[in-house]
Amino acid sequence: xxxxxxxxPYWAPQASVASMMLQVLAxxxxxxxxHVWFFGPGFIFNLLVAGIFAVAGEALVLRARGRPVExxxxxxxxxxxxxxxxxxxPSLTPWWVTATGALFGVVVAKHLYGGLGFNIFNPAMxxxxxxxxxxxxxLNLWTAPRMGDIDYQQLSVLQTLVFTxxxxxPETLGFDAVSxxxxxDVMKSGLNNMATATEIRANPVMGxxxxxxxxxxxNFLAIGGFWLLIRKIIRWQIPAGVGLGLLGPATIMYLLDPxxxxxxxxxxxxxATILCAFFIATDPVSAxxxxxxxxxxxxxxxxxxxxxxxxxxxxxxxAFAVLIMNMAVPAIDYLTRPxxxxxxxxxxxxx
Amino acid sequence: xxxxxxxxxxxxxxxxxxxxxxxxxxQPILDIPLPSQLILPIEQHVGAPAQPVVSVGDRVLKxxxxxxxxxxxxxxxxxxxxxxxxxxxxxxxxxxxxDKAPCIVxxxxxxxxxxxxxxxxxxxxxxxxxxxxxxxxGGIVGLGGAxxxxxxxxxxxxxxxxxxxxxxxxxxxxxxxxxxxxxxxCAPAVLSGARILMHALQVNACYVVVESDKPxxxxxxxxxxxxxxxxxxxxxxVPTIYPSGGEDQLVQLVTNREVPSGGLPTDxxxxxxxxxxxxxVHDWIVNNQPLISRVTTVTxxxxxxxxxVRARIGTPVEEVIRHAGGYTESVKHLVIGGxxxxxxxxxxxxxxxxxxxxxxxxxxxxxAGDELPCIRCGDCAVVCPVQLLPQQLFWYACADDEQKLxxxxxxxxxxxxxxxxxxxxxxxxxxxxxxxxxxxxxLADEKARAERARxxxxxxxxxxxxxxxxRDAELSRQKDSAKRAGPAAIAEILKRKQxxxxxxx
Numbered sequence: 001x002x003x004x005x006x007x008x009p010y011w012a013p014q015a016s017v018a019s020m021m022l023q024v025l026a027x028x029x030x031x032x033x034x035h036v037w038f039f040g041p042g043f044i045f046n047l048l049v050a051g052i053f054a055v056a057g058e059a060l061v062l063r064a065r066g067r068p069v070e071x072x073x074x075x076x077x078x079x080x081x082x083x084x085x086x087x088x089x090p091s092l093t094p095w096w097v098t099a100t101g102a103l104f105g106v107v108v109a110k111h112l113y114g115g116l117g118f119n120i121f122n123p124a125m126x127x128x129x130x131x132x133x134x135x136x137x138x139l140n141l142w143t144a145p146r147m148g149d150i151d152y153q154q155l156s157v158l159q160t161l162v163f164t165x166x167x168x169x170p171e172t173l174g175f176d177a178v179s180x181x182x183x184x185d186v187m188k189s190g191l192n193n194m195a196t197a198t199e200i201r202a203n204p205v206m207g208x209x210x211x212x213x214x215x216x217x218x219n220f221l222a223i224g225g226f227w228l229l230i231r232k233i234i235r236w237q238i239p240a241g242v243g244l245g246l247l248g249p250a251t252i253m254y255l256l257d258p259x260x261x262x263x264x265x266x267x268x269x270x271x272a273t274i275l276c277a278f279f280i281a282t283d284p285v286s287a288x289x290x291x292x293x294x295x296x297x298x299x300x301x302x303x304x305x306x307x308x309x310x311x312x313x314x315x316x317x318x319a320f321a322v323l324i325m326n327m328a329v330p331a332i333d334y335l336t337r338p339x340x341x342x343x344x345x346x347x348x349x350x351x
Numbered sequence: 352x353x354x355x356x357x358x359x360x361x362x363x364x365x366x367x368x369x370x371x372x373x374x375x376x377x378q379p380i381l382d383i384p385l386p387s388q389l390i391l392p393i394e395q396h397v398g399a400p401a402q403p404v405v406s407v408g409d410r411v412l413k414x415x416x417x418x419x420x421x422x423x424x425x426x427x428x429x430x431x432x433x434x435x436x437x438x439x440x441x442x443x444x445x446x447x448x449x450d451k452a453p454c455i456v457x458x459x460x461x462x463x464x465x466x467x468x469x470x471x472x473x474x475x476x477x478x479x480x481x482x483x484x485x486x487x488x489g490g491i492v493g494l495g496g497a498x499x500x501x502x503x504x505x506x507x508x509x510x511x512x513x514x515x516x517x518x519x520x521x522x523x524x525x526x527x528x529x530x531x532x533x534x535x536x537c538a539p540a541v542l543s544g545a546r547i548l549m550h551a552l553q554v555n556a557c558y559v560v561v562e563s564d565k566p567x568x569x570x571x572x573x574x575x576x577x578x579x580x581x582x583x584x585x586x587x588x589v590p591t592i593y594p595s596g597g598e599d600q601l602v603q604l605v606t607n608r609e610v611p612s613g614g615l616p617t618d619x620x621x622x623x624x625x626x627x628x629x630x631x632v633h634d635w636i637v638n639n640q641p642l643i644s645r646v647t648t649v650t651x652x653x654x655x656x657x658x659x660v661r662a663r664i665g666t667p668v669e670e671v672i673r674h675a676g677g678y679t680e681s682v683k684h685l686v687i688g689g690x691x692x693x694x695x696x697x698x699x700x701x702x703x704x705x706x707x708x709x710x711x712x713x714x715x716x717x718x719a720g721d722e723l724p725c726i727r728c729g730d731c732a733v734v735c736p737v738q739l740l741p742q743q744l745f746w747y748a749c750a751d752d753e754q755k756l757x758x759x760x761x762x763x764x765x766x767x768x769x770x771x772x773x774x775x776x777x778x779x780x781x782x783x784x785x786x787x788x789x790x791x792x793x794l795a796d797e798k799a800r801a802e803r804a805r806x807x808x809x810x811x812x813x814x815x816x817x818x819x820x821x822r823d824a825e826l827s828r829q830k831d832s833a834k835r836a837g838p839a840a841i842a843e844i845l846k847r848k849q850x851x852x853x854x855x856x
Contacts, residue, residue, distance in 0.1 A: 009690060009691040
């Protein structure tokens with residue numbers, strides 16, 4: 001009898017990129033719901049716009065590169081990029097702003113570097129930074145979180161949709177009526193105005209640790225993140241590294257100088273810390289790849305976030321921290337190779 | 352009775368794989384009847400092929416020498432049954448390079464006639480060196496699949512400082528259960544083999560190591576050991592993690608010593624032998640039966656009733672499958688060896704050889720999906736038992752960067768296949784690494800050849816230079832002496848030269 005031959009091993013792999021990406025998306029669902037609850041339906045529109053442009057951009061660029069379109073689209077990686085971008089944007093964002101970020105992330109940061117697996121920079125963060133430098137004013141349009149006692153004006157679904165499509169608010173409302181400074185902005189400007197951290201934390205946008213609403217989204221992101229850890233979709237080194245790199249210096253400075261330094265709880269629950277630790281920094285393609293290297297990579301991101309928040313001119317530093325550490329990845333990987341079994345410590349395999 | 356688990360060392364990575372072993376261990380080992388034809392490859396070991404000492408038409412008896420070892424790592428091949436040599440020709444086999452190899456084909460006469468039995472040797476009265484030579488004659492090779500000639504392995508080991516003999520009954524690869532079956536049914540033979548090996552090696556400590564998923568084998572070994580009362584032999588149980596049964600991995604697991612890269616277990620005082628090999632040594636030394644049969648697992652979702660069989664070496668695989676109820680309709684691939692490291696063959700005409708621990712018939716595996724680019728998730732590095740970074744190696748293999756491949760330890764890869772199984776991008780990493788290793792070896796060969804050519808060329812140039820210098824020296828010596836002799840002598844010489852030119856005769 002005749003048989004077809006194959007190469008060992010003869011067991012089909014269990015994991016797949018598509019299932020990893022889908023699980024990442026699933027882990028974001030609770031936080032997405034919380035996002036909509038606190039900041040209105042704009043998140044959904046942003047997600048749709050980012051998703052459509054990311055997928056369409058990927059399809060077009062694959063076509064132009066002469067690559068099979070279907071295979072790459074069904075890995076869902078463009079959707080993850082879109083989702084992360086949607087989380088980073090204020091709920092009131094005009095569609096062209098979101099589209100710019102999504103297209104830049106997918107077409108330039110990902111595919112011009114060779115597509116999935118070859119991009120040096122995290123596509124979502126590259127897209128976000130492009131928005132930050134081209135449309136800075138729109139990134140300030142964070143609606144006030146739905147928390148009852150804040151003077152609060154929520155846009156209806158229709159009004160939000162109109163804003164997303166046209167960039168215009170209803171005539172009766174000005175930007176000031178619907179938007180609030182983010183907790184990190186409040187903290188930054190407060191500290192610049194010589195207020196103490198404790199005084200600033202009395203601002204109504206502040207919650208128990210970070211910002212109102214934000215900290216709840218953070219909780220749900222953390223739940224999703226831990227679920228990914230349990231599922232071994234992500235490994236502990238990067239989240240732990242980000243946490244240590246950010247909260248370590250934050251704690252030390254808080255203990256030394258509590259007046260001008262917000263505490264570790266604030267740093268953890270304000271801005272995009274948790275999103276970064278579990279979902280952004282853990283993008284395997286642009287992260288370091290050896291276990292030790294990942295920890296160092298995480299610590300670097302955390303520390304840079306802290307530096308930018310403290311000394312930078314931007315309120316949050318996640319995107320820049322991630323992109324800077326992306327550049328350091330080849331060096332980190334080279335310097336953190338694990339000792340191969342049977343080799344002396346520090347010796348090259350060939351040595 | 353169960354042996355205590357005291358694993359000193361710990362393996363990096365590895366996988367807990369579904370065993371699929373119960374199917375084949377449900378029944379005792381089936382002794383399959385003699386086939387009508389036996390096909391015996393003359394190369395069933397790592398060294399050079401053996402040299403046939405029989406000719407077509409010869410009648411041979413069971414256990415008779417058919418081919419004698421050639422070269423340092425040779426091993427003899429014996430007739431697995433009596434009959435007539437009908438051909439010495441190329442035949443399909445399961446091997447790495449090429450699909451065919453020279454085989455001695457015996458038409459069996461069904462009498463299974465052996466020469467007059469001689470008594471086994473009392474090995475304890477033999478000097479270890481003599482015992483090793485005797486083992487060489489038995490045609491015994493490592494039955495775990497590596498088929499390194501046992502005698503040579505032991506001889507090499509004798510030159511090192513040894514502490515432990517480790518009998519490998521781990522059998523970590525899924526589906527394979529021939530060692531399990533052998534330990535259950537022939538535990539005393541295994542332990543007797545261990546004692547012979549200990550005498551040959553002059554070591555006083557032996558670990559018999561079995562994976563925790565084989566409680567019955569552990570029980571039988573425990574009973575046999577209690578009966579034997581040899582306290583130099585210790586039974587050890589290790590956790591069921593693939594690939595604990597790799598030679599270096601086992602040493603690490605049992606002794607907490609790492610075999611140095613490019614080295615051997617003897618470098619850390621250990622010799623590892625498969626339990627099947629130990630039983631084969633017992634059969635040869637005590638019962639005078641060379642290696643002419645082995646236990647093989649016939650299994651997979653491509654056969655009707657998986658089972659362990661004891662078959663003569665040289666039995667066509669086709670025949671072996673028949674005794675496992677034949678193929679199922681969905682059979683698609685035939686693999687000699689296990690699902691992780693076995694070799695896929697095109698035909699079941701291949702014979703069962705000393706290395707064949709498993710015949711695995713597989714239906715089409717669930718589709719793995721398309722191969723995607725590496726996303727550097729690093730799961731491969733997490734499971735790699737040698738702690739390599741397969742994702743980086745893959746990168747350098749694609750770039751054909753020999754320097755980096757060496758630096759990142761490609762040559763330390765044991766090709767266990769763990770990385771393939773966890774890769775979400777479905778990249779055939781192990782296959783790629785195998786190709787990359789071949790290329791590195793080719794390059795090294797090429798380099799060596801070029802180096803030899805260079806040396807020859809330089810030696811030739813040096814010779815020319817030497818000769819030129821000698822000529823010059825001779826010339827100037829002649830000139831000098833002519834000068835010293837004066838113009839008359841020069842005229843005389845010129846005249847002589849003129850004469851010789853005019854009269855060449």
